[in-house]
Amino acid sequence: MPTARIAAGQTSSGQGWKAYGANGIFIDVDTTSARFSGRPHYVTSISGPGGSQWNLVGPSAVYSSTATSFRVYVQWKDGSAITPATAQQYGWYITWIGYDNP
Template sequence: MTGSNNHLSLSSYTAIYSPTTTTTVTTTITTVATNSAYYCNGISSFTLWQLYSPNGLFMDIDTTGCRFNSTPLYFTSMAGTSSHWDLAGYTAIYSPTNTSFRIYTRSLNTMNSTEMLSYSQTYIWNVNWFGISY
């Protein structure tokens, strides 16, 4: 997804239900170098979600541990135990650098920011992410 605005209004179909592991750390990172590309992935904890008024949340994702030499292409999906199917926009990447990026999400229904933050904690809305640079 590229562009300068309105990413948050798009629907996402990348929700993952009942992942087989539970994350309690802030971020888990795996890195691999190949001859033509370098990639790194991680899981950013549901505890990193912050309010974005009035009807959304955002998360700043730290990729410093990946040691990218340039700004990579980032991709995300959402994991959780329930209700993350109701979210949109989290696959849109904002302010990408070689050390971080930001995502926003909103409810496709009527949840406000406070309700969404509560759900994110109750239903463990972790963010799976992947970065690749050439």
């Protein structure tokens, strides 16, 4: 009988961000190392040494979640343009906790 599993991790600082339209960016988060067997519930946040994450919308919304990955979209709360270079400049990364109870 499978047992519940909790795991946590983070992406690399400033790395892996891609453009989404003119005003957004996204990152695909690899959770393979957690060895989840079902579809876990993920809780996320955004961090980084450069700051400004308080001015973002989206970092706690999880999309396309599977046992091995999920996606997070972010944009400035005022809707102005943001690029992967911005995320790299601020060193943003996603921290996550996953709970799997298959």
